[in-house]
Amino acid sequence: MLRRSRRITAEPGTVLLVASDPLVIAATRDAAQRMAGPPAVLVTTGAEALCHLVGPGLAPRHLVLEGGQGDRHSPALMSALRDPFSGTGVVVVDRPGLPATPGLRSVDAEGGALADALIAGGAPGEMPASDIAALAAGLERGEITVRFQPMVRMTDRRAVLVEALARWERPAVALGADRFIPMAERGGLAARLTRAVARRALRELAALRAPQRLRMSFNVPLAVLLEGDMACWLDEEVRAAGLPANSLLLELTESTEVRDTALLRRALTRLARRGYGVLLDDLGLDDQRRSLLSLPFAGVKLDRKLVLAMPRNRRARATVESLVRQARRRGMVVVAEGVTDSMTWRAAAAAGCDVAQGFGVGRPLPPPALPAWGAAWRASLG
Structure with a gap:
């Protein structure tokens, strides 16, 4: 069936289908029945499929693409389809005489084979968690990539910021940040990794050529933030990307306890003089780091x-309201992470939060898909 909606509402278990061939449509419906899940949703255009893939809310679990059509679709759709972190398993149904679609799994149109491929999903490959040498080599080869998670201003729901989230991608292997950033910090690679993420993210942001320039944030561990040369290499990277310093925000992670607040104050001041604001990341309930809000941070991000x-x-509401008041007195912005639905949105807005981030706004996306997210987000507001 064809489901059209201004708000993307496909159920997480839905099999999305981009096809016109009756054999492919029948095979997909047969596969969906074998899986005992929701009925297949027939998506007639690549643009409609893209809205499902990048719009706010949970990602669809499966997408079936008719073979031989890859070159007809936009780069943004193909980028989203090939993203191993999307949460959507993508399968191409082969059609005799048509070329394969690079980077995507293919099966024939027999229902059992298609169902097996969909059930198998598209989970990223694994890698030994202690392989520091492989990470060092990956940094040299440029294997660190980023995904952009959008954030919107709560007063007018306008996109104002993206968080650049690190990923490690190599042939047949794709790892999220939690799998390799702790390893980098233990193995002395944190500074190299931080700069690699900044370089990649700044260049991806510059390539978007957004009508209104979005700001970007990315995570920085305490040890790297305190290094005296950080502002200098940040200057080099933003100049190379052709962006102003005020387009960049840093997020101080919670992975290391702050023992020398005077040293941190000097680092924050040094960065602020060059135009780089710093957010205190993941502030939670009964968080001992709340005292750090007396330092010159640009803002705070609330733990999801x-x-x-x-x-x-x-108690959670009272805590957030108190944090917002404290931030207001110091001219800080407050970002609410984990906004997944209208209930959390209303609660965060009522408490006075400035910016919302979470799956209810947008998932982490390949940078080329960000403009398509913007279109889907605006449509969801209608």
């Missing part, structure tokens, strides 16, 4: 668990 608890937990 705290934000998710707000609609039903009075």
Whole structure:
């Protein structure tokens, strides 16, 4: 069936289908029945499929693409289809005499084979968690990539910021940040990794040529933030990307305890003089780092668990309201992470948060797909 909606509402288990061949449509419906899941959704255009793939909310679990059509679709759609972190398993149904679609799995139109491929999903490959030498080599080869997760201003729902999230991609292997960033910090690669992420993210942001220039943030561990030369190499990277310094925000991660607040104050001041604001990341309930808000941070990001608890937990709401008041007195912006639905949005807005981030706004996306997210987000507001 064809499902059209201004708001993307496909169920997480839905099999999306981009096809016109009756044999491919029948095979996909047969596969969906074998999986005992929701019925297949027939998506007639690549643009409509892209809205499902990058719009706000949970990602569809499966997408079936008729073979031989890859070159007809936009680069943004193909980027989203090939993203191993999307949460959507993509399968191409072969058609005799047509070329394969590079980077995507192919099966024939027999229902059992298609169902098996869909059930198998598209999980990224694995890698030994202690392979520091491989990470060092990956840094040299440029294997660190980024995904952009959009953030919107709560007063007018306008996109104002993206967070650049690090990924490690090599042939047949793709790892999220939690699998390799702790390893980098243990193995002395944190500074190299941070600069690699900044370089890649800044160039991806510059390539978007957005009508209104979005700002970008990315995570920085404490040890790297305190290094005296950080502002200098940041200057080099933003100049190389052709962007102003104020397009960049840094997020101080919570992975290391702050023992010398005077040293941190000097680092924050040094960066601010060059135009780089720093956000205190993942501030949660009963967080001992709350005292750090007396330092010259540009803002604070609330931990997603705290934000998710707000609609039903009075103490969580009171904590956020208190943090917002404290931030207001110091001219800081407050970002609510973990905004997944209208309930968390209303709770965060009522508490006075400035910016919303979470799956209810947008998932982490390949940078070329960001303009398509913008179109899907605006459509969802209608």
